[in-house]
Amino acid sequence: xxxxxxxLLLCSIIFFATxxxxxxxxxxxxxxxxxxxxxxxxxSNGVCESALGESSASCSADCGCNNDGTCQTERGENDQxxxxxxxxxxxxxxxxxxxxxxxxxxxxxxxENVTPNSxxxxxxxxxxxxxxxxxxxxxxxxxxxxxxxxxxxxxxxKLTSLTVSTVYHFKISCNDTxxxxxxxxxxxxxxxxxxxxxxxxxISIGSTRLTLTWDNPxxxxxxxxxxxxxxxxxxxxxxQGKIVYEGDGNLFIDTNLTNGVKxxxxxxxxxxxxxxxxSGAIVSGIPQAEPIMSPSTIISPSTPPAGWExxxxxxxxxxxxxxxxxxxxxxIKTSAxxxxxxxxxxxxLPPRAxxxxxxxxxxxxxxxxxxxxxxAKILHEAAIPPTLGAGNYSIIISIFDQxxxxxxxxxxxxxxxxxTPVFQFRWYYxxxxxxxxxxxxxxxIIFGLEKERDIFDAIKRRxxxxxxxx
Amino acid sequence: xxxxGLKIKTAVMFVALVLATAVFWGxxxxxxMQSSNYTIQSDDSSxxxxxxxxxxxxxxxxxxxxxxxxxxxxxxxxxxxxxxMQEDYLTVSAPGDIGLVPDIPGISGGTADGSATWTVISxxxxxxxxxxxxxxxxxxxxxxxxxxxxxxxASAGVPDYDWSVASNNAEFGFTVEPETDGDAVQAFLxxxxxACNQSSGSQTINKCWLDFNGTTDVDIIDRNTRTGASGExxxxxxxxxxxxxxxxxxxxxxxxxxxxxxx
Numbered sequence: 001x002x003x004x005x006x007x008l009l010l011c012s013i014i015f016f017a018t019x020x021x022x023x024x025x026x027x028x029x030x031x032x033x034x035x036x037x038x039x040x041x042x043x044s045n046g047v048c049e050s051a052l053g054e055s056s057a058s059c060s061a062d063c064g065c066n067n068d069g070t071c072q073t074e075r076g077e078n079d080q081x082x083x084x085x086x087x088x089x090x091x092x093x094x095x096x097x098x099x100x101x102x103x104x105x106x107x108x109x110x111x112e113n114v115t116p117n118s119x120x121x122x123x124x125x126x127x128x129x130x131x132x133x134x135x136x137x138x139x140x141x142x143x144x145x146x147x148x149x150x151x152x153x154x155x156x157x158k159l160t161s162l163t164v165s166t167v168y169h170f171k172i173s174c175n176d177t178x179x180x181x182x183x184x185x186x187x188x189x190x191x192x193x194x195x196x197x198x199x200x201x202x203i204s205i206g207s208t209r210l211t212l213t214w215d216n217p218x219x220x221x222x223x224x225x226x227x228x229x230x231x232x233x234x235x236x237x238x239x240q241g242k243i244v245y246e247g248d249g250n251l252f253i254d255t256n257l258t259n260g261v262k263x264x265x266x267x268x269x270x271x272x273x274x275x276x277x278x279s280g281a282i283v284s285g286i287p288q289a290e291p292i293m294s295p296s297t298i299i300s301p302s303t304p305p306a307g308w309e310x311x312x313x314x315x316x317x318x319x320x321x322x323x324x325x326x327x328x329x330x331x332i333k334t335s336a337x338x339x340x341x342x343x344x345x346x347x348x349l350p351p352r353a354x355x356x357x358x359x360x361x362x363x364x365x366x367x368x369x370x371x372x373x374x375x376a377k378i379l380h381e382a383a384i385p386p387t388l389g390a391g392n393y394s395i396i397i398s399i400f401d402q403x404x405x406x407x408x409x410x411x412x413x414x415x416x417x418x419x420t421p422v423f424q425f426r427w428y429y430x431x432x433x434x435x436x437x438x439x440x441x442x443x444x445i446i447f448g449l450e451k452e453r454d455i456f457d458a459i460k461r462r463x464x465x466x467x468x469x470x
Numbered sequence: 471x472x473x474x475g476l477k478i479k480t481a482v483m484f485v486a487l488v489l490a491t492a493v494f495w496g497x498x499x500x501x502x503m504q505s506s507n508y509t510i511q512s513d514d515s516s517x518x519x520x521x522x523x524x525x526x527x528x529x530x531x532x533x534x535x536x537x538x539x540x541x542x543x544x545x546x547x548x549x550x551x552x553x554x555m556q557e558d559y560l561t562v563s564a565p566g567d568i569g570l571v572p573d574i575p576g577i578s579g580g581t582a583d584g585s586a587t588w589t590v591i592s593x594x595x596x597x598x599x600x601x602x603x604x605x606x607x608x609x610x611x612x613x614x615x616x617x618x619x620x621x622x623x624a625s626a627g628v629p630d631y632d633w634s635v636a637s638n639n640a641e642f643g644f645t646v647e648p649e650t651d652g653d654a655v656q657a658f659l660x661x662x663x664x665a666c667n668q669s670s671g672s673q674t675i676n677k678c679w680l681d682f683n684g685t686t687d688v689d690i691i692d693r694n695t696r697t698g699a700s701g702e703x704x705x706x707x708x709x710x711x712x713x714x715x716x717x718x719x720x721x722x723x724x725x726x727x728x729x730x731x732x733x
Contacts, residue, residue: 023531024561025558025560025594025731025732026730026731026732027560027561027562027590027729027730027731028562028565028727028728028729028730029562029563029564029565029588029727029729030727031605031726031727032564032566032567032586032725032726032727032728033566033567033568033723033724033725033726034566034567034568034569034570034584034586034610034708034724034725034726035568035569035570035721035722035723036569036570036573036574036582036610036618036642036710036721036722036723037573037574037720037721037722038573038574038575038576038712038717038718038721038722039573039574039575039719039721040576040719041577043573043575054575157499173699243626251477288524309644334596334616373725456721
């Protein structure tokens with residue numbers, strides 16, 4: 001009998017597996033979902049919770065200024081970041097009823113884009129307001145301009161048709177929707193001067209003498225130049241330093257000087273009305289035994305101290321009837337033979353700044369001009385004469401403090417292209433010509449008509465003669 | 471002569487072995503008794519059978535009983551007759567969805583907690599075991615790009631006594647707190663000080679955190695006795711934390727499934 005090994009094995013498996021299978025139960029629960037909400041760092045509860053990652057950038061519902069008229073410290077509002085809600089106007093800055101936070105307050109008054117004939121004034125009110133700007137050449141504000149036609153917070157008005165090189169005064173008066181009034185004190189600014197400086201100023205050095213040469217401006221109203229000298233630094237006003245020359249010449253020899261001493265000269269120009277240029281052309285030299293010819297003085301004798309940075313783009317450049325094109329941040333392009341006005345607002349200068357010198361360099365020649373402050377002490381400006389030909393010029397703008405120490409410097413480039421001829425109707429030139437042409441035309445027409453009548457008469461006579469013969 | 475393809479002798483031997491198996495294991499597995507050494511799973515009140523006892527055991531048995539079915543009330547469950555008692559009864563409740571609170575700010579981060587209770591009823595004298603798994607790896611996700619990593623204990627598979635998430639990390643994990651402390655598997659038993667996975671440890675609230683093992687079951691409870699009629703409430707706690715890791719805002723979720731098997 002064959003022993004059923006396979007069967008025995010199968011049965012053994014069943015036998016021993018039985019206890020493991022016998023009565024064993026399994027239960028599986030339904031799926032349970034675990035949910036978690038991740039918020040976008042803003043729970044919109046009106047409280048700015050930085051600990052939860054809320055910020056004015058990510059959670060404007062809870063953080064930052066909402067200009068709703070109520071100062072909410074829980075939102076982080078304060079009188080610095082939320083003027084409309086939190087600013088308490090000082091009593092002496094307000095004229096009229098209201099008071100406290102309910103009265104509009106005028107602030108952030110800026111005078112910008114000053115040209116010889118125009119300027120822009122902008123300001124902000126702490127509440128929507130309707131404002132007037134009164135201005136004139138005196139504090140009587142003999143002119144008036146209405147800056148806007150609706151209630152708003154940011155205001156701006158452009159004053160045009162202004163007189164060159166003139167100081168203007170203005171004040172602003174605003175009413176809010178409730179009728180509360182706010183008014184500023186007196187503000188002033190000066191328009192740019194277009195009186196040109198001398199050009200091509202050079203100095204030649206000799207023993208105990210210095211010789212200055214220059215080209216006078218070609219302006220029809222040019223009257224004279226005044227040369228001022230100092231051994232401290234460049235005179236910045238026509239009444240600073242010692243007047244060493246006045247006249248309409250283009251050469252001055254300063255004699256009896258001390259060799260080895262540096263002499264600073266500034267030349268102001270005057271027109272026939274007695275006005276002087278707002279800036280001056282400058283040059284300096286040291287007399288010495290060995291005569292040399294110097295094109296001019298390189299102004300920057302030292303490196304400005306670290307920690308104060310000045311940007312070329314902070315300076316304003318203006319050319320009448322011509323666009324200034326910026327190429328990058330430090331290069332400007334315009335046409336040659338145009339007067340270039342350079343200016344910078346006083347508020348953009350460091351507190352210690354006293355003298356700003358604008359220098360143009362090309363082909364080892366340098367011409368420097370002082371940016372003089374206007375009467376209102378708002379703007380410093382210089383007029384670069386229109387004698388510069390086409391080409392590329394390096395610009396160096398240097399700032400000196402009260403001790404005449406260099407405290408800032410920035411550099412750029414001026415690219416002058418050939419001026420595009422532009423037709424411009426000048427009545428005082430063209431109108432007489434037009435009148436003459438018109439008269440000639442009239443004469444020719446009359447003469448032509450006379451001739452035509454003679455011809456007609458001749459034809460008529462000929463016809464009459466023919467008829468008589470017949 | 472063959473019977474279902476087998477020779478008669480072979481068939482007879484097969485049947486004999488099956489019967490022997492049933493005869494051998496059936497009484498052993500079907501009857502339980504209790505004293506200091508024994509447990510009687512059930513008894514009846516019929517006249518047949520009776521109580522037998524020695525110094526070492528008390529034995530109540532019966533003979534010839536028929537199954538009479540089940541009766542349930544609010545406070546009791548009766549399975550009448552031995553035949554009913556031979557079925558292993560095991561249930562596990564469904565806890566419903568779990569919400570972790572509070573919300574976690576997406577930029578600064580934060581910690582959110584939640585828990586759920588699974589009630590297990592088992593009449594198996596050897597108790598039951600419970601495992602948990604999740605549907606995805608990692609478990610807590612918004613989408614494929616934004617998710618909480620599974621918790622990273624210092625030693626893989628061994629819970630950390632304290633919950634901790636490194637800066638610029640976001641993690642999700644769990645711990646278990648059974649109704650009967652000792653029912654937790656050893657991994658979740660601690661020394662009440664600083665370590666888990668203690669063989670004779672105890673349970674401390676909010677300690678011993680572990681990660682999910684992807685979609686693979688993780689042992690969490692191993693109970694070796696039957697439960698009461700109301701079962702055992704087994705609590706599993708979940709925790710998510712973002713330690714200043716940027717998490718895109720939205721509804722993150724993890725799907726978990728608990729499996730209970732009688733021992």
